[in-house]
Amino acid sequence: xxxxxxxxxxxxxxxxxxxxxxxxxxxxxxxxxxxxxxxxxxxxxxxxxxxxxxxxxxxxxxxxxxxxxxxxxxxxxxxxxxxxxxxxxxxxxxxxxxxxxxxxxxxxxxxxxxxxxxxxxxxxxxxxxxxxxxxxxxxxxxxxxxxxxxxxxxxxxxxxxxxxxxxxxxxxxxxxxxxxxxxxxxxxxxxxxxxxxxxxxxxxxxxxxxxxxxxxxxxxxxxxxxxxxxxxxxxxxxxxxxxxxxxxxxxxxxxxxxxxxxxxxxxxxxxxxxxxxxxxxxxxxxxxxxxxxxxxxxxxxxxxxxxxxxxxxxxxxxxxxxxxxxxxxxxx
Numbered sequence: 001x002x003x004x005x006x007x008x009x010x011x012x013x014x015x016x017x018x019x020x021x022x023x024x025x026x027x028x029x030x031x032x033x034x035x036x037x038x039x040x041x042x043x044x045x046x047x048x049x050x051x052x053x054x055x056x057x058x059x060x061x062x063x064x065x066x067x068x069x070x071x072x073x074x075x076x077x078x079x080x081x082x083x084x085x086x087x088x089x090x091x092x093x094x095x096x097x098x099x100x101x102x103x104x105x106x107x108x109x110x111x112x113x114x115x116x117x118x119x120x121x122x123x124x125x126x127x128x129x130x131x132x133x134x135x136x137x138x139x140x141x142x143x144x145x146x147x148x149x150x151x152x153x154x155x156x157x158x159x160x161x162x163x164x165x166x167x168x169x170x171x172x173x174x175x176x177x178x179x180x181x182x183x184x185x186x187x188x189x190x191x192x193x194x195x196x197x198x199x200x201x202x203x204x205x206x207x208x209x210x211x212x213x214x215x216x217x218x219x220x221x222x223x224x225x226x227x228x229x230x231x232x233x234x235x236x237x238x239x240x241x242x243x244x245x246x247x248x249x250x251x252x253x254x255x256x257x258x259x260x261x262x263x264x265x266x267x268x269x270x271x272x273x274x275x276x277x278x279x280x281x282x283x284x285x286x287x288x289x290x291x292x293x294x295x296x297x298x299x300x301x302x303x304x305x306x307x308x309x310x311x312x313x314x315x316x317x318x319x320x321x322x323x324x325x326x327x328x329x330x331x332x
Contacts, residue, residue: 004288006281007044007071008036008264009224010052012235013273023269029059032273033066039274041281044071046119046263049106051076056112063113070113071261072159072222075106078124078167088145089125089138089172096141103149107156116153117260119194119222121161126168138172143185150188159221161194164203166233175203176210183219192221196265197249198228198235201242208248215256223258224265225280235267237276238283250287251299293318 013036014027027035029052036042045068053059063070077087077099085091087099106118125142127133150158162179163171173179176193183191193214200207214220227241228234239246264280271279294315302311 003259004041004284005043005071005259005261006041006264006284007046007068007261008042008273008277009046009048009074011048011074011076012265012267013277016268018267018269024273028062030062030065033062033068036274036277037066037068039278039281041285042068042277044069044261046071046074046261047109047113048074048076049109049118050102051079053109056109059109059113070110070115071263072115073106073110073113073118075103075118075120077102077120077122083124086125086138087122089122089133089141096145100145100148103145103158104152107149107152107158110156111153116155117157117159117222119159119161121163121194121196122173123163123167123171126165126171126174128169142172142182146182146186146188146191150186150191154190157190157192157221158188159192159194161196161199161222161224162203163196163199163233176200176205176213180213180217180219183217192219194222194224195220196224196226197238197246198224198226198233198265201230201245202228202233204230207245208252211249211252211256215252215258220256220258220260222260222263223253224263225284226265226267235265237266237271237279239287240283246283247287247290250284251291254291290319 010029010032013032015025016023033045047059047070077083082095082098088096090096090099110116110118125138146158160173160179160182162173162175164174165171173182179193183193195211195214197207200210211220225238227236227238227246229241262284264277266276266280268276298314302314
């Protein structure tokens with residue numbers, strides 16, 4: 001992945017809030033772009049629609065002044081009160097119509113900015129209680145929304161992002177399997193998935209296996225990097241909790257020849273946005289450097305053998321800067 005493209009999520013730079021307090025201070029889009037464009041590795045920004053789009057001209061000016069590219073348009077169908085009962089699954093046909101209009105507008109913005117990708121995590125769509133909704137009807141409304149939005153421009157990709165819950169107790173797209181099912185049922189080549197490392201971990205998945213599923217179906221469109229303790233979507237720095245999962249993720253992204261954007265999706269609380277963006281990039285390049293020191297033929301042969309002790313010995317030896325000794329020990 002020598003052509004690595006790295007970006008940050010605009011929604012997590014500036015003032016952010018959790019259930020209890022606010023962190024940092026508000027910044028305009030231009031201020032966010034100018035500030036973070038100075039960080040090593042940063043080439044792009046994932047923009048939030050409609051929050052960042054007071055006007056297309058202002059967005060284009062902020063990108064031009066910072067030298068950043070648009071890494072994707074993140075469609076927010078959860079923040080506004082009208083979507084609290086669902087967006088494309090709402091019982092209100094007027095709200096469903098607005099959700100479709102938002103999707104179409106986001107597609108047009110992505111096309112105008114030359115990125116040709118929108119990502120959406122429909123966290124307001126799902127259920128909180130048994131007997132709350134007609135699940136089949138909700139699913140049909142998801143497919144209807146996908147048909148409308150994905151057919152607006154065939155050259156703009158729609159990347160669905162899955163997550164088990166929050167704010168809904170049960171989000172309509174909770175895991176990689178259900179998300180892939182939605183992609184296939186849509187029947188649209190331009191409908192795929194945003195793979196969020198932390199969401200996969202929180203969903204109880206083996207992240208690298210999920211990457212393999214997505215790559216095998218040609219549905220791996222976009223990647224968000226972060227980490228957590230498997231008990232909540234903490235949006236921590238990637239690889240600092242689940243280190244080996246992170247390294248294996250990077251191995252499988254390499255195998256998939258992923259050439260899209262890596263987007264920092266880390267929630268800055270005690271750490272500042274600049275620290276989070278810089279540290280996330282270092283986590284990516286650290287994993288790449290470690291993998292570059294591994295002999296792929298040896299590594300895949302060890303994986304094929306299923307001898308995890310020998311595989312661990314080999315990788316540990318490389319980390320300890322004695323790859324030749326490690327290879328000899330692993331072969332015994």
